Amino acid sequence: MLPFQCQLESLNHLGLVAGMCQELKIAEYIDARITNDADARNVTIGQAVVAMIINGLGFTGQTLYLFPEFFEDKPINRLIGEGIQAGHLNDKVLGRALDSLYDAGVSDLYLNLAVKVVNHLKLPCKALNLDGTSLHVDGDYNSNADPDDLNCIHICRGYSRDHRPDLNQVVLQLMTENEAGIPVFMAPASGNVNDNTCFQEIIKNHLSCFKAALNNRYLVADAAMYVAETLQSLDEQKQLFISRVPLNIKEAKALVGKVSTMSLESVKGYEQYYSAEVTSCYGEVQQRWFLFLNEKRRLSEQKTLTRTMQKKSLKEARNLEKLGKKAFLCRDDALKAFALWQKQSVLCLSETEPEIICKPCYSGKGRPSSESKPDHFEYYVQGTCFVPCETRENAQASLGCFILGTNDLDQDSLNAAELLSIYKSQQQVEGGFRFLKSPDFLVSSLYLEKAERIEALLMVMTLCLMVYAAIQHRIRHELKKQSRFFPDQKKKPYQNPTARWVFFCFQGINVLTVNNQEQHVVGLRERQLTIIQILGVSYISLYS
Template structure:
């Protein structure tokens, strides 16, 4: 009797990724725009799906190692009939990246995202803008100004010695799906990038996503951006940078007694403001959590700033003034500028002035008189109390002048900005593709950034679909503490799908092994397409 032949392929959570790619018709969308031009086994759409599987397989591999990654994976089950690991080589994947670049990655991705959002039935009321950087290895030619410039700039990875590329994302706020991506030069300024988006892209995004609010962090709040948003009739929600004099003045004059309790450690106050010609409502928010978090740093700053003001007063007292009026004016200006101290019993002292060197002779008449400031600099308990009260305070701004957004609504809209920040953390995770890029051509790096954004789209779509269907069908899976949940992260679900294999015995039809009850629940709520992949 011949010895049976066994072959095992690792399926794990990759069947979920493949299922979502099929549900969203990722390969079909790509092949409709960039059909393959060469006689090869893999279309550009299938090559993109392969890169998404690799990116979400949490095994960072460069292009020439993709065949190694798929050597242990059931490629026909995941990508398509007849697809073998050796077909997924660096030449095929490189040509796919070139084709994506030629098709304009930003425009192509935006069209894809519009269809994905529609397929998932998402109806978010806001889109969120943010920006991050990835450092790149190797030297690049910067002579062509039309190409992506991989140069040094402000490094969010704390690697200022390396060249980098900037990725700008706009995400909808219901599932965190990126709806727009743009690769930019490594030295791009955040504020200028946000203004460019507001001027040239927000109108088409507004039409496509039907979002009411455009949300961003403090980099969004510039005069140019606000004017551009006003011209397009776009409502915004943004954090106000505390570097603005108007913001400093408003916070400095804020009284804790005037704040309205919002619950959960927040209190706020509405104020009407006009900035850059745009009428707005500012919400001054005090966070008890931020207050406690910043308390230690605040006390250090109080001690430092108090010493600085004492030194300034000592220097002022040594300064000679030509007349009493000048001294009084300088004293008033100094006192007005004090943040922590106050001058007790101030007075102007008249002193004789003698020309020449040495001690003046007895009964020598002075050549003139100078005036010095005297007094005692003491800590103002009221000012210190105000500084402490201002700790943990930030300002949110919106040009929605209706009462549609109450205090809590504005805060919640801004805090959903975490969806795009969570996406960046996912992209920069060491378990993902990589935080550093290794491709030789800037064009391929730009295309790879689109692939990374597509990976985030699939990840967010899966998480949304699993949560949505668990709730709709009133089912649960166990979380990390073995408690039932209807809101698992996609990362946790991926971990729970570890240990699923495709088993080949001789020429028999392959079978799936390792499925347990928790995995069956996820597959059942996701539906027939996913059950077929795992059957």
């Protein structure tokens, strides 16, 4: 009698990822829009993209050429499709898939899929949140490219949000819906562009598509969108917006300066938040400005204000002391240098008029005689400085304050509490960026040979975020709908688990294959079965 032959393959949480890819029909959507070449006999472009999503959400950060090793101990037939082996998912197949995504146009390809996903999940999409971030990459890209070529992004140095100005970077613009955080639009951009420019281009070229497909009411963004030209474009397209108003605008600065004399009302549902409403016509667009005061943040900022002002004022005083030791050839140069110090000083002011000290200089050695005449004179400027009390008072006045602007002039449809709630959904897109920048998420995959593949990989990374957010939304929605619970880290029942916590709880699930025929899923526990059952039949089949 022949001995049993057993094979153990790791399934863990990847069944949830594969199940969501199947539910959203990602592979079918991509294969319907991209023609597979004759060499793609084993793996289609859509299946290759799903493989990259599974790898990305496997939190291993594998490079493309290590994909076969990642899938070596995974049940590929369950996760991706019948007949696919780990060796089929090599760097050539995945590289060809990235090239095909780039040729198809990543932004438009992603947008059409995202619209289908939002409709499938029945999300109301009341507001869309727009933001951008930078991702640093290694390697020399676009070395022979035309800098005026608009067909491909240029990976170069620019303002780095990762605090890595020494590395080249690429910018990713994301737009998410405000309930589940599903990214509905992604646009790669060159590493040296700023958000103001990108936001204007997105609003100019893509806003009409969002309005027609998603029927969203508000477009939400940070202060980078609050530019006169952008606001005018939004108003012309009859798009309501909510944006943070930059405090360097003269009108906004004056409003914050009057906060101590204004009558502020408490914001319903937000403890320690107070607000006041004023009208504005910035950028020739009629708006309502809401000045908010966060008392809790105000108190915390006061603790650091003294330390910050003391550090800055001491630095300015030391600069004045250094200036007093510098020699000038004439009185006017010394006065000009003192005036420059005063202009550059933010906190310190001169207590009195500067004193100019003239010192004679002799060329000979030793002490000059009383009859010797100096060869030339050197001039030194001396002065004392102080920090006015009103400087600190002005700094304290703006603590904890911020302004939100909107062109929704209907006071019945949008009050201060609703406005603040919608704006706080901006955390969805910021959370998406934190997810994409996680050190164990596809971080090593940015070592690619071509900038075109970097652009396509950004789409794959955004698809990973879409699948992750969709899984999290479905789990939370079904737990509440079916009145079921999932244990948190303290083993207390709750209904809002993060997908990452659920993924962690799915460790230890394997597929046992006996004699290359019989398959059994082993390692399932009660809390895992709860998630599988509430998600539906397709997920049950993946874990059975």
